[in-house]
Amino acid sequence: MPDLAVGxxxxxxxxxxxxDDRIATAVRIPSGEIKIKTDTFISLTKRHKLLGLPIIRGAVSFIEMLFVGIKSLNFSADVAVSEIEREEAAKNGQEYHEQKRKPNSLLLAATVVLAMGVGITIFFFLPLALSSLLNIQKEALQFNLVAGFIRVALFILYVWGISxxxxxxxxxxxxxxxxxxxFAFESGAKLIPEDVVAYSRRHPRCGTSFILIVAIFAILIYSISDTLFAILTGHAPTLMVRFxxxxxxxxxxxxxSYELLKLSGKTRNSPITRVLIAPGLWIQNITTKEPTPDQIEVAIVALESAMGIKESNLLVKRVPV
Known part of the structure; x- marks a missing residue:
């Protein structure tokens, strides 16, 4: 199994x-070509020793991947818009000249902040507000168990709804x-659709599993913090103070949660780990579907480009950075 991290x-x-040093986004266009954009990316956790310490690196990586994820989504959206414009030009008998859209750093940052704000409101504040209606604020563990259950339920409803x-x-x-x-890469298999299709579409290091680990780990941390607050002040925190x-x-x-997720990836065959990651794998029955061979081809091209592997004989069109 290659000793290389990939996500x-x-x-x-x-x-x-x-x-560890590259990000590649591959997108299939109507012509059958695969457009791919590769960027150099070295995490702050690799560049600064302090940010690479356990726990800290997880928080930093979470923020980084929000930016990277939204940037990649923007690229794929730009490709989709370009193809629509190309089709419209062809219908009108006009020649199409693709325009390179420059990334807007301010807009990207605003999008990340907005996404975090919405996520925090729905998955953190709302569970606290609903739990407060039960008048169990003085029972730290009970309160956070209920809030955690609501948080997980909201997340499952969200992913089920968009599915x-x-x-x-x-x-x-x-x-x-x-x-x-x-999975195929980590197993050392040949990266061709015929071989890759045999592997599981559920992966223990998936972000879906991470979110569930966050929800469970939060119950422990927040129960401790609420208990300490009550001991130090003599009363339970109000809704806004708790938030x-x-x-x-x-x-x-x-x-x-990041450290637990990394550990689960290294000890995935352990009985304890299997129990811990089971809920995340179950949720992936909703958040993943069986791909077609052409979709697997796109994933392979992105993986090969990110890892610096010699590419397969696929129709690939590189996009200037």
Missing amino acids: GQAVIEGVMMRS LLGDFKRVFAYHGAEHKSI AIHLALLPLVAGG
Whole structure:
């Protein structure tokens, strides 16, 4: 098994893959070609020793991958828009000249902040507010167990809801292609669709599993913090104080969850690990679908480019950085 870290995500009609020093986003266009964009990317956790420490690296990596993920989604959206414009020009008998769209760093940052704001409101504040209606604020463990259950339930409802949308079914199939390709690579298999298709579309290091680990780990951390607050002040925290404390501790929760996820990837055959990752793998039955061979091809191209592997004989069109 290659001793190289690789991860990724599905995008619009494609897959993004990342290695220790590169990010590659491959997108299938109507002509059958695969457009691919490769960027050099070295994590802050690799460039700064302090940021590479356990727990801290998890929080930093979480923020980095939000930026990388949204940037890759924007690229795939730009490709989709370009193809629509190309088709419109062809219908009108006009020559199409593709315009290179420059990335807007400010817009990217604003998108990340907005995404985090919506996520925090729905998956952190709302569970606290609903749990407060039960008048169990003084029972730290009970309160956070209920909040954690609501948090997980909201997440499952969210992914189930979007899985019903037609466009997302293809995205989830590309998600499955991403997992199969990574599994095949980690197993040392030949990266061709005929071999890759045999591997599981559910991967223990998936971001879906990470989110569930965050929800479970949060119950422990937040129960401790709420108990300490009650001991120090003599009363349970109010809703807004509790939310502020939990929000401040979110980097710790994310960092600790990241370490647990890394550990699960290294000890995936352990009985304990299998029990811990089982809920995440189950959720992936919703967030991944069986990919077609052409979708697997796209994932393979992205993986090969990210890892610097000699590419297969596929129709690939590189996009200037």
